[in-house]
Amino acid sequence: MVGVSRSFNPRTGEAFGPELPDTTPAELDDVLGAAVAANARWRSAPRAERAELLRAIATSLDADTARLAKLADDETALGVDSLAGEVGRTTFQLRQIADQVDDGSYLGVRVDLASTEPLPVGHPDLRRTRVPIGPVAVYTASNFPFAFGVAGGDTASALGAGCVAVVKAHPAHPQLSEAIAGHISSVLQERGLPAGIVGLVRGFEAGRLLVTDARIAAAAFTGSFAGGRALSELAAKRTEPIPFYGELGSVNPVFVTPQAAGRETLAADYVASLLLRNGQFCTNPSIFVVPAGSGVRQAVSELVAAAPAAPLLAPAVHDLFKKRRSLLAGIAGAQVVSGVPADAAHDWFVPPELVTLTAADVLASIDAVETECFGPVGLLVEYADPGEAVALADRLRGCLVACVHGGENDELGAALVERLALIAGRVVWNGWPTGVAVTAAQHHGGPFPATTDAQHTSVGAEAITRFVRPVAYQSMPSSLLPAELR
């Protein structure tokens, strides 16, 4: 039996639109065959041609922003304005990667001319660059249908690096995935480039087969811990293992020192960050750690209690959210504040929730606390003294981002920054974890379980290096060197 993907209206719980059948193994074989054939062409495409393709895809998406954002909102309820902004972020990213490809510094070119030093033998002429790694499998995310979608950062990085991509569409936005793939196809066709440069597949089984297929050379994934871990193990068990760049979701801590606890907008800013896209951010402020008796808890509780119910983006997210929410609420010592319940006309909506615990409670139930709850649940933790806050920081596992709100000459703040740098990919001072700037210095990654590869990032200038590998050329005549090494 072949499964199907169908759009789902998160505001009503109703399915809509065409039934899109899962990719069969035979179809997947065709997609991969086309990818390999296209790879031979694309890996030797001049960098200028690759950059131009990325810019053309950006132009095509930009021109269709309104329709695409509407379609995405119909399928995910993440909000038309927010999604239109995300289109802009995605096309900005495509152009930024295009600039990097033109620039070429990601190749890490290094030239050592032949030398008689060091004694006794010297060394020959050695020149190193980076070459495309081969066809890349891209697993798109539910919560950023553009930025981590079919034309998102992973696909852009792969194409920019000179790799073809086979993209697994996310079941939460099947029609949007088709629409974005349509833009890419048109742009490829206009240029006379093979359609196999970007393939699209659908369905759980196709995703599993993709990462185990010998024709795939690397994989990038953004999604759940369970899914990412399973795929990463498949990648490692292959006859020829491949790099697997998985972002598996993250429990991100935000610490507040006594010096910062009195700030007027702290509670409101926290709740705003917590409820962005109804809590469906991988950089969600999962654990908010505040001084006991500082009034932060009271202020946050009031804001959450007044916050309305809102939709979650897909039925699977719904189901998992309910389980995780119960797990958190069931921790010994937990006190729960709920937001405004959904009325009868919106029974698919979920109210936000705040779970409060003491630091001692958290240390006694660290595994439950460290299980990501994707959706509008905040965990607020009160510490009795600085030692408890530091002890908690020492117990946390790897995360994408950690924040400290502190003051000047803040000893506790300094101690926390030092410790959080040991477990986080990004450490923020007096700010919130949501919002990942697309800049050269950005690092969107972090130690396991936040990702399966703490040394790479999926956002920023280094993202493209996931899909190249170094090659050194020794004593090579200039005419046989890649252009950048001559």
Next chain:
Amino acid sequence: MVGVSRSFNPRTGEAFGPELPDTTPAELDDVLGAAVAANARWRSAPRAERAELLRAIATSLDADTARLAKLADDETALGVDSLAGEVGRTTFQLRQIADQVDDGSYLGVRVDLASTEPLPVGHPDLRRTRVPIGPVAVYTASNFPFAFGVAGGDTASALGAGCVAVVKAHPAHPQLSEAIAGHISSVLQERGLPAGIVGLVRGFEAGRLLVTDARIAAAAFTGSFAGGRALSELAAKRTEPIPFYGELGSVNPVFVTPQAAGRETLAADYVASLLLRNGQFCTNPSIFVVPAGSGVRQAVSELVAAAPAAPLLAPAVHDLFKKRRSLLAGIAGAQVVSGVPADAAHDWFVPPELVTLTAADVLASIDAVETECFGPVGLLVEYADPGEAVALADRLRGCLVACVHGGENDELGAALVERLALIAGRVVWNGWPTGVAVTAAQHHGGPFPATTDAQHTSVGAEAITRFVRPVAYQSMPSSLLPAELR
């Protein structure tokens, strides 16, 4: 029952020296405890202190070169002069990594000042550096007892990066491993640094436990395919998987085009490269691909037939060599030329061997051909036309290094370089694979099965990056930033 390591004289087959017991699980626990305690100190050591430690270890080893080389030769029979040279290479490497640590460019520092661009939101101040990854397990190699030994490139990279190392001694040189560890201990003690900065363990079981222990954050391995693959799977299956940098041995091709086949010293240079350290190089020229009827085969056959038997470095190498040699000689179509057999007084010595095949034979038995034979066996392959040579290059698997001997405007040479860059970490023109220069542009790595991580190198300026991971600091006050980001 606790196993023991004992030195073995490869020239006589006799054991000698003390019985050194394997590290017990309880002892390993102590070593790891000391490593974790030392890590807290070492990860925050200023870079100048780290560089100074590496230089002091180099100075200590240099001063003891004669004794160390003699001890290494007693245990491995790799040759006193060659081993003394390797001490120099190892201390050169320690100093080169020290220079890199002083220089700091391996940190990949990137600063993006806060900006109102790009519209609409701009971005905050973001600064990225790299931080030590944590305690590193180092698995030393049999065939380079210094350069890939207790104070070899992996240990030096880890210490330079700010990580502590727990080193598994190789059973082929247990006394030498102790001697080198003794140098490191003395240098640490002189500086008042914790002994746990470099731990030493012995035995197969300790090696297995090491990579699975939660206190180890990364592993570097140089050795056999079977051992490296097994350890890399253990690393991937951990509750928290860790990076595993394995160099698993490699089948390195050397192609000769018709333009180059007539060169006078070609056969002699090939045999010299083949028999370096009696064939026990990971960059050994495993497959020598020459034009049929060019006379190369005849010249090589004569040289191999006249070459004397020589010792292999350890009993385990001996056993595996015999199996692999039979496998190669048993390939359909194989013709075998043997060197001068050992006399009765040296029955532990093995004569070199040349196995010749046609390109068609090789393509029919590619799996056997692609199984590394560690020792003095050359595989010479004759191709009938350029198409056959290219077809063979297209079938080969990942390797550390591939070579092409060609002439000017050599079409076949150009086609081979292009293809070999798809499977090799280094491509050499008119040279031999043995000899890995320690320079910034070097890349000593390559696609699986040559290594488990094609994106990293164990030699050259990039080796240190294996043991750091990026962290971005956002809106961080200067006083809380790592020094290099201020």
